[in-house]
Amino acid sequence: MWSTVIFGLAHASNLISEGPGAFVQVLVTIAAGYFFYLIRRRSGGIWLPMLVHGLWDFSLVSAGVVPGKSYPLVIVAILTMIGLVVLLLVRRHHIEPVDRPAAV
Known part of the structure; x- marks a missing residue:
C-alpha cells in the first residue's frame, strides 16, 4: 500500500x-494503484492488472483527443473505477492476506 501512496505523491509535482x-x-x-495491487493479489499474476491499467489509461487519454469535445464514456470509466475502489476497500479482507501469529 505504501508504494501506491509514494507513487501517487510523485504525481504531486x-x-x-x-x-x-x-x-x-x-x-x-x-x-x-491500490486497486491494481488488489487485482494482482486476487489474480495471482500481472497480466490482468496490466490489462485493466492499459484500459484505464486509454480511457483517460481518449478524453483529451479532441479539445472541447466531451466523451461520456470517460465519466463512466471514472465512476466505475471509484465504485470498484469502494467495493474493494469494503471487501479487501477477502483479498488481503490475514496476519496470523506464528505457530509455536
Whole structure:
C-alpha cells in the first residue's frame, strides 16, 4: 500500500504545472494503484492488472483527443473505477492476506 501512496505523491509535482486540480490526480493515482495491487493479489499474476491499467489509461487519454469535445464514456470509466475502489476497500479482507501469529 505504501508504494501506491509514494507513487501517487510523485504525481504531486503536477501541482506546479496544473495547479490545485492536480491534487485530485494524486488521490486518484493512489486509489488506482491500490486497486491494481488488489487485482494482482486476487489474480495471482500481472497480466490482468496490466490489462485493466492499459484500459484505464486509454480511457483517460481518449478524453483529451479532441479539445472541447466531451466523451461520456470517460465519466463512466471514472465512476466505475471509484465504485470498484469502494467495493474493494469494503471487501479487501477477502483479498488481503490475514496476519496470523506464528505457530509455536
